[in-house]
Amino acid sequence: MKAQRAYWDAWTSLSRMNPKLSSNTATNPWSQALDHWWKAVGGGLSGDSNAFFSRMIEQGKTFFNMGQQMVEFLRTVSESTYTGEKWREALQERFDAMKTSLSMAHNSEWSDRLKGLMAFYELPLDTWRRTLSGATALPGDFLQNLRSGVWESIGDKVHEGVDRFLSVPGVGYTRESQEQMQNFARLVLDYQKALQDYADTHGKLGVDTIDRLYKKIVALTEKGEKITALRQVYDLWVDSSEEAYGEFVMSPTFQEIYGRMVNALMRVKHHAGTLVDETLGALNMPTRREMNTVLKRQQELRRELRALQVGRNGGGPPRPGRRSDEESREIAELRTEVAALREEVTVLRNAPAFATVSDKPEPVAAESEVDKPKGQAALRAVKRESTVKPARAAKATTRNPSSAKPTRIRAQNAAAAWDIQNIVPIDERSPEEPKRRGAGGSKR
C-alpha cells in the first residue's frame, strides 16, 4: 500500500511540475520539440540519410503521442482503480473514448487531438499514396484533403450529379475530343470513389486495434506480468495493429476493394495515355503506342534470329554477332574452292585451243605461254578433247543438223560444253585417269 501511495504521489507531483501535460492540449510538447530540432538541423544530411532520418523522426513523434496518451491515462486513473479489478473499467472507458475519437475522424477537434495516433493508422494508406506516386504522374496525396466525413454525407449525391453531367453527349466539330475528356473525368471520379472506399475500410482498423490492445493487456495481467515502460505499450500497440491489419487485408472485402481501386487507377492512367498519344500524334511526334509496336517487333525478331543461330549451330548455343568454328571452317574451304575455280576459268578464257574447231590438238608449245598449273590444266583439257566427246556438243549437232550453227560458233559452244566440271585440279587427280567432277561429284 505504501508503495502504491508513493507511486500515485509521484504522478500527482508530475502533474504539478508540468501543467501542460495535465491539460487536454491538442499538441504534444515532446513532438513539438522534436519538430523544432529537426527543422533546424535536417538540412545537414544527404538525400538517402535525410529520408531515412525523417522516418525515424516520424516514429519518434508517434511514440511521443502514444506516450502522452498513456501518461494522461495514468494521471487520471484514481487510486481506487489501482486495486482490485476496477482498473479494467477505467481502461475500457479510456479506450472507448479513443475509439469514438477515431470514428469521428472528420471532426476537426478530435482529429487534431489524436493527430499523432491517426498518422500511425494512415500508414497503410500512406503506403498506397507513395505507390501511386511511383506509378503515375499524379501526386499520391492529390485527394488527401477530401475528408472522409464530408464525403460520407454528400459523396454519393455528388458522384451521381457529376456523372450525369459528364454523360451529356458532345456535339459539333469537337464531339470526339469532348467525349474523350468526359470519359476521362468519369474515370477519375470512379477512381476517387474507389480510393475513398479503400480509405474508409482502413478507418475501422484503429477501432479493431484498440480492442485487441485491451485484450492483450488483460492477458498480461492474467499471467501476472507487468508493463514497466512506455516502449512496452508501444510494442503491444504495434502487435495489435499488425494483427488487425493482417486479418483485415486477407478478407474478401478488402480484396474486392483493393482490386477495384487498382483497376480504377489503371483505367484513368490508360485513358490519359491515349489522350497524350493523340496530342503527340497531332504534333507529328512518336507516340507510346508506336514505340510499343516497334519494341514488340524488335523482340520478336531477336527471338527469330536466335532460333536461326541455334539451328545453324547444330542445336548448340549461338554466339551473337560471331560465327561458330564450323562456320568459319566452311567459309575458308569455300574461299579456297572459289579461288581455284577462278583460276581455271581464267585459263579457259585465255586458252587459244578453244577458239577454232579442230580435231587436232594444238601444239604443246601453247603450254609454255601459260603459267603452270594453269598450263597443265589446259593441256589436260586439250587432251581430253581428243579422247572424250563432250556430250552436250554431240547432242547439239545430232539434234538439229539442218539448222546447224556455223562451225566457229559450234566450236565455241563445244568449248562451253567443256564445262569446268570436267577440269580437275592436278593435285586431286589420281595418276591412272582423270577424274570427272560431275554434278553429283562435288565435294560440297
Next chain:
Amino acid sequence: MLPFQIKPDEALNEVQQIGQKLAQGFKTLSEIGDIDVGCTPKEPVYHEDKMTLHRFKPLRDNLNPVPLLVVYALVNRPYMADLQSNRSMIRGLMEGGLDVYLIDWGYPDGGDRYLTLDDYINGYIDRCVDVIRKRHGVDKINILGICQGGAFSLCYAATHTDKVQNIVTTVTPVDFHTRNDMLSHWVRNVDIDLFIDTMGNVPGEVLNWTFLSLKPFRLSGQKYLDMINTLDDPIAAKNFMRMEKWIFDSPDQAGEAYRQFIKDFYQGNKLIKGEVVIGDKQVKLSNITMPVLNIFAADDHLVPPDSSKALERHVGTKDYTALEFPGGHIGIYVSSKAQKMIPPAVCEWIAKRT
C-alpha cells in the same frame, strides 16, 4: 491489479533518451559516408543486354568440380546475398568449397518491356548455364534459386534436365494459393492485363511499397524506432543503412515477364498444376528427378512456409530434402544465425551428391 507500473520519472527518461539518441544518431549519419554493398570480389564472365553473369573469385583451393549458379529473383538486387563480410551467404558457400556464379539481371528499362519468361528462362538462364558448362567442361551444373529465382530455377530444371545436377531452392513459392499468402490474395481481383498494358514495365517503387504494405506498422514504423537505439554505434548504423539501401533498391520489372508471372503463377497457380508453358516448353515439376534441397523460413511473411513446402508433393525426385530456417524471408540471408546454418548445410548436401 493495474498492470501498468510505469513510473513517471522513468517515462520521462524514456522520452528524453529517444531525443538524445536521435541527436547522436544525426551525428553518426552525417559521418557515415558511402554505403558499400556486395563485399566478395567477383568478375563478369558473360554479358547480354542488361544481364551479367559473375563468377566470384575463389577463396580457397580444392573446389567442388561442379560449379553452382545462383539465380536471383527479378525483384530487388542480388547483393543481398552478399551484403557484408559477416553476412554473406555467397561467401559462406565459397568457404564451403563451392565455385559460385551469380546472375545479375540489371535494371530493365522501356526497351525491355517485351521480355518474356521464355526470354529469361530458356534464354538468359540457359545461355548462362551453357557458358558455365563450357568453362568447366561439365555437362551439368548445380543451381541455387532465391525466391522468384527459385521458381525460375524449378522451371528451368524441369525443362532442361540434362543440364542440372542438383537444385537448391530457398524461400521459393511453389503453391501460390495457400491460405496465408497475402500477396496472392491481393492480386486476385487485379486486372493484370490492364495493369501491364497501361504501365508497360512495373516501376520498382510499386513493388517496394507493396512489400512494405505486408506489415506496414512494423516495416514503416516500429523498425525506425528500433533503429534509434542503435544510432550511437556507427557500425550498427552502417549495417542498418545497407539493408535500407537494398530494401528500396528495386529495379523495374519487364512488363511481359511480370504479366505471365502474376497471371500464371499468382492468379492461376499453374506451377503445381503443370500448366505453365515457358516458350514452347511445358513445365512439369514431376520432371525434376535430380536431387532437390528445399530451404524455407518458418516466419516468412512474403512466401509462407506452406507455399514452399508444397514442392515435396510435386517433384519427381526420390532424393528430396527439406530444411526449415527459424527466421524470416530476409533473415535467412542476412542474419548471423543464417550464416552458421544455411551455407554449411548447402555445401554438405551438394558435396554428398557430387
